[in-house]
Amino acid sequence: MRINKITIAALAVVAGLSLTACQNDDAATGQSDSSTSSSANGGSGSGSSAQNTAKDSAAKDSAGENSGEGQSATGKCRTDELEVTATDSTIEGDPEGSVAVEFTNGGGRDCTISGYAGVDLKTNAGSLSAERTGEQAPSVTLKDGESVAFGITYPVNDSGGSGIRITGLVVTPPDETKSVTLDWPGAASLPVTDGSGSSVQVGPIGSAGQGG
Structure with missing residues (x-):
């Protein structure tokens, strides 16, 4: 058990x-x-x-x-995007002649332009560079198809002589190095001076009014 x-x-x-x-x-x-x-x-x-x-x-x-x-922000207007034209804008009775140069944006995009364009007159005595007026130059935004203009003033040849014959106008948009050569639409000649007379002057972008 x-x-x-x-x-x-x-x-x-x-x-x-x-x-x-x-x-x-x-x-x-x-x-x-x-x-x-x-x-x-x-x-x-x-x-x-x-x-x-x-x-x-x-x-x-x-x-x-x-x-x-x-x-990116709106870029600057380039020479190849601009159509450049020049017309006589002299008002009868003014002591100086004037030409309006217009830039029209044809680049298919908005662009900005400001400052002074380079302006040279081609003459039988050589190239003559225009002097800046010194006015303030505002920045302008151009939509495609819009325009802006600036003015050129020059002394009128009323001496009765042949003076200095103008053969062409060379315009370089602000901040660009490529130029456009145009026919000169103003008076045919400048007076011969000893340097004491008035000079050819260029106003800033917008100084001749803005088109659209």
């Missing part, structure tokens, strides 16, 4: 240990599954976050483009 009691007790202990081991295994398996599920969910969440960030960035870029951010 003593042997049987010992055997039964031993079996009970073994059974208890087996049950505890199974419970521990189940708990470990549950933790592993929970960890795996959490990792999977975390991975999915990270991917979703990255996608949302990319979408937000794209939306900001699109908004920036639509609002005009990053676009």
Whole structure:
């Protein structure tokens, strides 16, 4: 009887240990599954976050483009974009002759122009550069097709002599190096002077009024 009691007790202990081991295994398996599920969910969440960030960035870029951010400012008018014409603007009775030179924007974009154009008269005695009047020169924005003009004044040859014959007009837009050569529309000649008389002068952009 003593042997049987010992055997039964031993079996009970073994059974208890087996049950505890199974419970521990189940708990470990549950933790592993929970960890795996959490990792999977975390991975999915990270991917979703990255996608949302990319979408937000794209939306900001699109908004920036639509609002005009990053676009360059209006550029300066270039010689090749301008149609240049010259007309006689002398008013009868004025002591000096005058010519209006007009720039018309034909570049297909808005552009700005300011300052003084370079003006040279071609004569039979050589090239004669006009002097600036010294007036303030405002900045003008020309839309495509719009115009702005400046004036040239010069002494009238009323001496009765042939004077200095003018053969052409060379105009260089402000801040440009490329020039345009035009026919001279004013009086045919300048008086011969010893340097003490009035000179050929050029006004700033806008000094002869602005067309449209």
